[in-house]
Amino acid sequence: MPEHDVLVIGAGLAGQRAALAAAEKGVSVGIISKVHPVRSHSNAAQGGINAALQEGDSWESHAFDTVKGSDYLGDQDAIEIMCREAPEEILHLEHLGVTFHRNEEGRLGTRAFGGASQARTYYVADITGQAIMHVLYEQLMKYGDRIDRYEEWFTTALVLDDSGDCVGAVTRNVADGSMELFRSKAVIIATGGNGQMFQPTTNALICTGDGIAQAYRVGAKLMDMEMIQYHPTTLAGKGFLITEGARGEGAHLLNADGERFMEKYAPNKMELASRDVVSRAEQTEINEGRGFEDGTVALDVTVVPRKRIHEALREIVLVGRDFAGVDITREPIHIKPGNHYTMGGVKTDVVGATNVPGLYAAGEAACVSVHGGNRLGANSLLDTLIFGRRSGEDAAERAKRIDHSRPSAATLDDEQRKISDLLGRERGSGRRISEIRQELGATMDKHVAVFRDAEGIQAATEIVNRLKEELETAYVDDRDSVFNQDVLGAIELGYMLDNAEATCLAAAHREESRGAQYRTDFPERNDAEWLKHIDLSLNGDGPEISYSDVTMTQWEPQERTY
Amino acid sequence: MPEYTLKVRRYKPESGEGPYWQEFGVELDETLSVLDGLLQVKDREDGSLSVRCSCRAAICGSCGMKINGESGLGCKTQIGEAYEQANRRNGGGEPIVVEPMGNMPVVKDLVTDMESTHWKKIRRVTPWLLPEGDPPEREYVVEPESMIDITQSMACIQCGACVSACLSMEVDPEFIGPAALAKAYRFVGDPRDSEHRERLYDLAQDPHGIYDCTHCFACIDACPKGVAPMDQIMRLRREANHEFEINDVNNGRRHEQAFVKIVRKKGTLDESLLLQESYAQGIAGKLMPTGGAIKGLIGSIPTALRGIKAGKMRSLTKLIPGMHHKLPGDAQQHVERIYEHTEEHREHLNLYIKGEEAEDDVPEAAIEPEPDEAEETAEAEETAGKEEAEPAPDNVDAAPSGEGERPGPTDSEEGSS
Numbered sequence: 020m021p022e023h024d025v026l027v028i029g030a031g032l033a034g035q036r037a038a039l040a041a042a043e044k045g046v047s048v049g050i051i052s053k054v055h056p057v058r059s060h061s062n063a064a065q066g067g068i069n070a071a072l073q074e075g076d077s078w079e080s081h082a083f084d085t086v087k088g089s090d091y092l093g094d095q096d097a098i099e100i101m102c103r104e105a106p107e108e109i110l111h112l113e114h115l116g117v118t119f120h121r122n123e124e125g126r127l128g129t130r131a132f133g134g135a136s137q138a139r140t141y142y143v144a145d146i147t148g149q150a151i152m153h154v155l156y157e158q159l160m161k162y163g164d165r166i167d168r169y170e171e172w173f174t175t176a177l178v179l180d181d182s183g184d185c186v187g188a189v190t191r192n193v194a195d196g197s198m199e200l201f202r203s204k205a206v207i208i209a210t211g212g213n214g215q216m217f218q219p220t221t222n223a224l225i226c227t228g229d230g231i232a233q234a235y236r237v238g239a240k241l242m243d244m245e246m247i248q249y250h251p252t253t254l255a256g257k258g259f260l261i262t263e264g265a266r267g268e269g270a271h272l273l274n275a276d277g278e279r280f281m282e283k284y285a286p287n288k289m290e291l292a293s294r295d296v297v298s299r300a301e302q303t304e305i306n307e308g309r310g311f312e313d314g315t316v317a318l319d320v321t322v323v324p325r326k327r328i329h330e331a332l333r334e335i336v337l338v339g340r341d342f343a344g345v346d347i348t349r350e351p352i353h354i355k356p357g358n359h360y361t362m363g364g365v366k367t368d369v370v371g372a373t374n375v376p377g378l379y380a381a382g383e384a385a386c387v388s389v390h391g392g393n394r395l396g397a398n399s400l401l402d403t404l405i406f407g408r409r410s411g412e413d414a415a416e417r418a419k420r421i422d423h424s425r426p427s428a429a430t431l432d433d434e435q436r437k438i439s440d441l442l443g444r445e446r447g448s449g450r451r452i453s454e455i456r457q458e459l460g461a462t463m464d465k466h467v468a469v470f471r472d473a474e475g476i477q478a479a480t481e482i483v484n485r486l487k488e489e490l491e492t493a494y495v496d497d498r499d500s501v502f503n504q505d506v507l508g509a510i511e512l513g514y515m516l517d518n519a520e521a522t523c524l525a526a527a528h529r530e531e532s533r534g535a536q537y538r539t540d541f542p543e544r545n546d547a548e549w550l551k552h553i554d555l556s557l558n559g560d561g562p563e564i565s566y567s568d569v570t571m572t573q574w575e576p577q578e579r580t581y
Numbered sequence: 582m583p584e585y586t587l588k589v590r591r592y593k594p595e596s597g598e599g600p601y602w603q604e605f606g607v608e609l610d611e612t613l614s615v616l617d618g619l620l621q622v623k624d625r626e627d628g629s630l631s632v633r634c635s636c637r638a639a640i641c642g643s644c645g646m647k648i649n650g651e652s653g654l655g656c657k658t659q660i661g662e663a664y665e666q667a668n669r670r671n672g673g674g675e676p677i678v679v680e681p682m683g684n685m686p687v688v689k690d691l692v693t694d695m696e697s698t699h700w701k702k703i704r705r706v707t708p709w710l711l712p713e714g715d716p717p718e719r720e721y722v723v724e725p726e727s728m729i730d731i732t733q734s735m736a737c738i739q740c741g742a743c744v745s746a747c748l749s750m751e752v753d754p755e756f757i758g759p760a761a762l763a764k765a766y767r768f769v770g771d772p773r774d775s776e777h778r779e780r781l782y783d784l785a786q787d788p789h790g791i792y793d794c795t796h797c798f799a800c801i802d803a804c805p806k807g808v809a810p811m812d813q814i815m816r817l818r819r820e821a822n823h824e825f826e827i828n829d830v831n832n833g834r835r836h837e838q839a840f841v842k843i844v845r846k847k848g849t850l851d852e853s854l855l856l857q858e859s860y861a862q863g864i865a866g867k868l869m870p871t872g873g874a875i876k877g878l879i880g881s882i883p884t885a886l887r888g889i890k891a892g893k894m895r896s897l898t899k900l901i902p903g904m905h906h907k908l909p910g911d912a913q914q915h916v917e918r919i920y921e922h923t924e925e926h927r928e929h930l931n932l933y934i935k936g937e938e939a940e941d942d943v944p945e946a947a948i949e950p951e952p953d954e955a956e957e958t959a960e961a962e963e964t965a966g967k968e969e970a971e972p973a974p975d976n977v978d979a980a981p982s983g984e985g986e987r988p989g990p991t992d993s994e995e996g997s998s
Contacts, residue, residue, distance in 0.1 A: 054633070054635060054641075054643065055643075055695070057641075057642065057738070057739050058633075058635050058636075058641045058642060058643045059641075060635070060636065060641070062636065062640045062641050062738070063636060063638070063640055063641075110716075110719060110720055113720045113721065114712070114716035114720075114721070115710060116709070116710035116768075116771065116773065116774075118728045118731055118732050118735050118771070119720075119728065120725075120728065120729075121723060121724070121725035121728050122725065123725060124722070125722040125723050125724055125725060126719075126720060126722055127720050128725075143728075143732060143735065144729075144732050144736075146640075146732075146735065146736060149640060149735075149736075149738065150732075150735050153735065153737075153739075154710075157708050157709040157710070158709060160703075160704055160708055160709065161709040163704075170696070194688065223635040223636040223637070223641060224634060224635050224636075224637065225635045257637075259637075259638045260638070330729065333736075334640075337639070337806075337807075338638065338639075341639065341657055341659075342612075342638065344612060451624070451625075451628075452628070453623070453624035453625070453628070457624075495628055496627055496628035496629045497628050497629030497631075498629075499593060499595045499629065499689075500595060501593075501594050501595055501688065501689050502631045502688055502689040502690075502692050503629075503631075504623075504628075504631055504632075505623075505628035505629060508628070
């Protein structure tokens with residue numbers, strides 16, 4: 020039985036940062052990832068990372084922008100911490116070797132981003148997430164003697180001890196199908212978001228909400244699960260992301276009449292209003308018949324100087340060329356809002372701790388909550404790093420305080436039995452896993468997207484419940500042990516259905532419009548009743564709703580205009 | 582909806598049987614990818630088909646594979662184009678052939694063991710920054726261009742396509758290889774790193790290091806991110822050769838110098854001089870050959886004989902020093918001018934500065950060809966595509982096919998260990 024003081028599940032930015040922080044505290048660390056760490060979806064964060072590091076900028080200004088961006092649902096204590104610690108984190112990354120863009124003096128240079136009152140986004144061309152993650156992985160290799168990496172190990176369940184503390188995980192080695200019980204004094208969930216429950220999505224195929232569901236199943240609370248971000252600029256049909264950096268560099272949004280429509284919706288910030296605002300504006304244009312025939316509007320990057328495009332937006336030149344057949348330096352590209360980010364997740368405090376002792380969460384899987392109803396561009400990388408580090412440090416301190424406990428072996432047996440049940444089902448015994456997954460994706464994108472109403476959410480809820488039943492009899496083709504992705508896909512589908520159930524429930528329950536949740540049947544924000552988080556926990560077989568207050572420090576809710 | 586046939590190389594280790602081919606019919610839009618086709622197979626027909634994949638957008642590097650024999654990413658190869666490629670010669674009906682990457686053991690179907698090949702080699706190059714002393718209070722202040730310069734190698738997504746395509750690695754499985762050496766340049770080119778000399782010394786002295794690259798361009802063609810690993814290897818050599826003057830035990834540096842010198846003098850490579858000049862440089866070297874030179878020359882005899890036997894020397898007169906043919910007319914002076922030009926205008930062309938297609942994007946720093954030079958390089962540029970910024974037409978012959986996408990190498994370096 021592998022044993023570590025701290026076990027990190029997920030090896031994107033949050034997980035790698037947590038592992039490095041814990042190791043620095045001198046405890047033994049294991050980091051488990053279902054894919055090789057550099058395949059993690061943090062790669063996809065193109066545009067940059069925010070920090071108030073420039074002269075004339077202040078963390079308060081960054082914090083206020085974030086609070087406002089969150090539509091006042093973000094917890095202000097957590098936001099203050101994130102924004103105060105951001106500059107130091109950027110410098111730390113720079114010292115580790117991240118090749119951040121420099122200004123003419125050779126110092127760190129910035130670009131503008133949506134929802135921000137200052138240009139405070141630090142970046143590496145448009146591969147910022149990739150660059151940071153590969154540098155962190157360099158550090159994981161450097162500290163290979165202190166951090167054991169379990170690359171391509173798929174976690175199927177968290178493990179509690181008799182007193183209800185989280186003390187490990189059950190994991191399947193993808194390479195040979197063997198199951199292993201890991202023992203640890205603390206577990207950090209850093210498994211990312213759940214975008215794959217929507218189709219299309221900008222999210223990678225691996226973003227199936229694993230850790231969110233695992234934590235929920237052992238009693239952790241989920242929070243803000245109704246808050247799903249639709250990114251304003253994704254390629255129609257395929258869901259690929261066009262970075263907000265494009266608009267940061269000056270690109271325009273145009274409707275089919277060639278009109279720069281953001282003038283009507285956000286006259287001051289125009290294309291750089293926050294994402295929920297821009298996505299709704301686009302969807303309104305499309306719904307009211309001013310979009311193109313393929314249900315899109317256009318992003319015009321040709322207004323950005325070409326030298327600057329090559330230097331700063333090379334990746335999206337490639338995306339345009341390879342995936343849409345469009346040379347963005349010469350013509351506008353058709354885009355639409357697409358599923359992008361999970362604001363909600365496992366409810367944590369400011370050191371990443373959940374309500375389950377020993378269980379932590381960080382990054383997109385977690386909900387601290389710094390993003391509230393809407394995340395600002397270039398705040399997600401920051402969230403992963405700040406709260407990845409904080410959870411790694413706190414988990415290490417916990418590990419130093421306590422002795423190893425005995426994880427229940429029953430969980431391992433249960434997990435093994437579930438997999439053999441799945442493998443034992445006859446082909447044709449039920450539906451194919453892929454059919455259920457596709458129906459889920461289409462359902463969520465139809466009913467729980469940019470605009471929602473009670474009727475649609477109800478329809479989605481019923482479908483999700485039916486799909487959960489159908490999963491019980493669904494079958495897989497692959498019976499082998501080595502690299503059986505079919506089995507993993509079935510388990511992931513179970514995770515996604517749990518996530519979807521929680522999202523539908525919270526979306527139906529919040530009878531107001533705030534941030535990414537826009538209810539056409541309740542179009543106004545209602546601070547009197549709804550300036551609060553919706554928390555969900557598993558009670559018996561079903562979810563139970565409770566509320567928690569939004570932490571306010573210095574910013575009272577105001578009307579939100581851009 | 583167009584229909585395609587994917588002919589996939591399958592391997593199921595638990596079956597006890599060897600690899601086999603299986604054909605699958607798929608229907609999808611021609612602009613979708615080969616990976617989309619494989620995912621459709623998994624979804625509709627056979628969930629046991631194993632292929633690593635995640636982002637579908639060429640950023641995670643999971644889906645390295647060979648398509649019609651060429652290494653690349655499944656998600657970045659449009660299925661319509663793959664079909665056309667498979668049928669370029671015979672007018673249609675051929676399937677799209679999909680195989681696991683080369684130079685790596687196969688785990689199952691399209692899944693390869695990257696740990697024992699790719700990642701082990703990445704770790705070989707000490708892949709982390711080694712700064713001197715404690716970091717400054719604020720950021721390191723560095724030239725803005727230096728960060729853009731190494732961003733090209735930071736753009737590597739570790740997909741392994743270059744490793745799969747590497748011809749040197751087929752011959753020498755221990756070759757550190759294009760991906761790991763490109764990673765090494767990311768540190769050698771980083772002004773914050775304090776061990777440039779140590780890194781270069783290490784990579785030059787290793788018999789499987791920078792001089793093991795044969796300059797074949799396969800990695801540049803395979804790379805889905807424009808990292809151009811071979812260019813990064815050439816930069817490592819240039820640094821080792823010119824900046825640090827590292828004379829390696831593999832004789833790589835001297836071999837390279839001999840190459841450059843002979844071509845400068847004769848316009849083309851006089852093979853009869855190459856070996857002796859590589860081992861015993863100049864007149865002094867030949868009058869008083871060192872023990873190492875004699876040993877090296879004698880040791881090279883079998884290679885030379887094999888070359889003759891294989892028909893590499895079509896005429897035995899080529900073995901006689903001084904019999905090498907001269908260039909016609911005043912071509913030799915043009916060669917000399919090319920040398921002078923590249924010496925004056927040495928620069929690293931970088932996709933982050935120059936863009937994907939050169940066309941009218943001549944970077945500020947680019948060379949304006951002199952009027953007479955423009956004339957003489959016109960033909961070369963035709964071969965090389967539309968690269969107005971191509972500064973080194975002397976290398977055009979080495980390029981298998983110019984696509985106007987590859988930054989032109991700036992030195993006339995050649996050679997191998």
